[in-house]
Amino acid sequence: MPIYVYWGEDDFAIEKAVAALRDRVLDPLWTSFNYTTFSSDAGDDGAIAGLNQVMTPPFGAGGRLVWLVNSTLCQHCPDNFLSELSRTLSVIPEDSFLLITSRNKPDERLKATKLLKQFATEFLEFPLIPPWKTDLLVQSVLSAAQVVGVKLTHKAADILAEAVGNDTRLLYNELEKIQIYAYGSVKPQDTDTVAQLVRNTNQTSLKLAAAIRTGDTAKALAILADLINTCEPALRIVATLVGQFRTWLWVKIMMESGERNSQAIAQAAEVSNPKRVYFLQQEVKSLSVQQLIACLPILLELEVSLKQGAVEMLVLQMKIVELCQVCRGN
Structure with missing residues (x-):
């Protein structure tokens, strides 16, 4: 069936997949007739209109592509839309394509999700x-x-991975820069080339967490400034810090309880790779359970302040100074 469902937080990767599908389905001369998008802002009416549209045969050459952008039907699907979906999915014409994208994970319990998984060419x-x-x-x-x-x-590759982190868009931008620089060369580009062309702006939130853990206020504030200058969302910074401090807390609790089994510690701390437990244990040696517990309310206050519209840089700086003081034992 010509049905495609893409979801996840990597917006750039989804954009590339959508572009590839669009190029494959549409004839450039007939795109304006055969390509339609429906935003989630249009609600259920927009989604139903999209289902009706995908049943219309394409004009001219190529196929028809109907895209439901940022759809919520895999998280919430009203009965009227579910019945329309059930009626439509199995009879979509072979030259019409339905594309559904969402940032949120589909709810596997919903009938709409089950239907889409049953009929989708790609999920x-x-x-x-x-x-x-x-x-x-x-x-x-x-x-x-x-x-x-x-x-x-x-x-x-190691240096480039450290520089861009998990920012796929930035990764492709930097690779295209290297491609232009290396035009005509058949030799693999080495560390000198990458260091010359790629500025390591990836002062990651994990590096910020590490600086806080050691109580290095100056370093933590410098990393924070780099993160903000590279447009890292403040709430994403906080989410990473919360996740890291919770992991450290669980590892420390398990250590103090006398647990020595890496598998057990990894399971309790929700660490996917038990080999990482050793390094986490080294990281929390200088911290007490009480210090790690004391950090969590500060992070919660920071998250609440940001969501209530506080000045991002000011509140981040204040709370990071507090966190560094806690980790120093002040």
Whole structure:
């Protein structure tokens, strides 16, 4: 069936997948007749209009593409839309394509989700790679380099992965820059080239967490400034800090309870790779359970302040100073 469902937090990867599908389906001369988008702002009426539209045969050459943008039908699907969906999915013409995208994870319990999984040609997730999974970040760099047509040494890929983190859009921008620089060269680009062309703006939120953990206020504030200058969303910074401090807290609690099994600690702390537990244990050696517990209310206050419209830089600086003082034991 010509039905495609893309979801996840990697907006750029979804954009590329949508562009590839659009190029495959549509004839450039007939795009204005056969390409229609319906925003989630239009509500259920817009979604139903999209289903009606996809049943219309394409004009001229190529196929028809109907895109439900940022759809919520896999999170909430009214009965009237569900009945329309059930009636439509199995009879969509072969040269008409229905595309549904969403940032949110589909609710597997919903009948709408089950229907789409049953009929979809592709039902794909585009997740952001967690910043601490450096091996996957390097793998992503190498895969993207192959797509762009750039050869990198493994060390160069390491440096690029550290510089861009899980920002796929930035990764492709930097690779295109390297491609222009290396035009005509068949040699893999080394660390000197990458260091010359790519500014390491990826002062990640994990590095910020590490600076806070050691109580290094000056370093933490400098990393924060870099993050804000590179337009890292404040709430995403806070979400990473909360996740990291919760992980550290669980690891410390398990350590103090006498647990030595890495698998058990990893399970309790929700760490996917038990090999990472050793490094986490080293990181929290200088901190007490009480210090880590005391950090969480500060992070909660920070999140609430940001959501209530506080001045981002000011409140972030204030709370990071507080967190550093707690971790120093002041």
